[in-house]
Amino acid sequence: MLRKLSICLLATTSLAAPALADTYKVGISAEPYPPFYTPDASGNWSGWEIDFMQAVCERIEAECIVTPLAWEGIIPALNTGKIDMIIGSMSITPARAEQIAFSDKYYDTPTGLLIAKGTDFDATPEGISGAIVGAQSGAVQQAYANKHYAATASDIRIYQTLDEELQDLAAGRLDAVVGDSLAMEPFINSDIGQACCDYKGAVPADPEVLGYGVGVGMRQDDTALLEKVNAAIAEIRADGTYAEISKDYFSFDVYGE
Missing domain, CATH: 3.40.190.10 (Periplasmic binding protein-like II)
Known part of the structure; x- marks a missing residue:
């Protein structure tokens, strides 16, 4: 009886526990790019794009790890699985769109x-x-x-x-x-x-x-992730999160026209 009760309690606990969040490695350039991303002396990154990344990752219920890389190798790193996304001020261009998928625009500056x-x-x-x-x-x-x-x-x-x-x-x-x-x-x-x-x-x-603004880069076959990221961008734009993040960095609408 006790053994059956223990098994039942274990099963109930397992069902009640939340699923672990997905974990994604997010590529940025290894070189500082203020005000978008800059490391401190301990190697911790901060900036507008880091705040934006965190907001997106919260909405898709994922843990995101900032992964600095040489800029010229960042698309190959994505396509070979070393990273899962690029949130590093990458402009959406036709040439790049032949290699990777892009989210909707999340900012645009001339x-x-x-x-x-x-x-x-x-x-x-x-x-x-x-x-x-x-x-x-x-x-x-x-x-x-x-x-x-x-x-x-x-x-x-x-x-x-x-x-x-x-x-x-x-x-x-x-x-x-x-x-x-x-x-x-x-x-x-x-x-x-x-x-x-x-x-x-x-x-x-x-x-x-x-290009046509800056987007999140993903592998072309990650269609489910693309849909989630686009939904997250739309949500943080609509609910004021985007504006709240941006006001500490910019005196104008960084989203552009």
């Missing part, structure tokens, strides 16, 4: 051109004639510079990080940097940025290269 003070370059292909231009390796801005500026610029120099580009621009080793306008904003507004450089505004549009 690509802009920052030039050295005392020069008269602008963001058009003709206006960049003779300039030494910096762009980040593997970013949409590299593809944009190669497509629109290579024929007229003096040189297109590729960097591993935006920070390295901006340092070389300030040091006079570059004439211009093409980059995400929001990511460049802290530098533009800094004392160094104000002293060395002028922001020339957004580059001429090219959605085929620059």
Whole structure:
């Protein structure tokens, strides 16, 4: 009798216990990308995109582990199963969509051109004639510079990080940097940025290269996860969570048009 009672209690306890949450490794670039993600001295990451990731993962009832990787290898890491999602400011482009699946857009900021003070370059292909231009390796801005500026610029120099580009621009080793306008904003507004450089505004549009906003990257066969992530994005947009997260980082609607 006692044995049967113990078995019944064990079965009841097992049924009542909640199922373990799914665990996903979420890829970001190993290099800091403020205000989206930045590590502290202990290697803990914070920033707008980390907050966004946590909100999405709560809605899909999953534990998500931030996994920093070299940007150029992040799509191969996803497709080989080393990570399960990319929430790292990856623009939705046709070329990338051939390799991975994207969620709905979760933010969108323009690509802009920052030039050295005392020069008269602008963001058009003709206006960049003779300039030494910096762009980040593997970013949409590299593809944009190669497509629109290579024929007229003096040189297109590729960097591993935006920070390295901006340092070389300030040091006079570059004439211009093409980059995400929001990511460049802290530098533009800094004392160094104000002293060395002028922001020339957004580059001429090219959605085929620059994409259609930023989305969560997933493997193409992870259709169930894609549906859950899209539902989570819609929910946090609708219930005010998105705005609550964003107000600590931005004075404008980072979601874009």
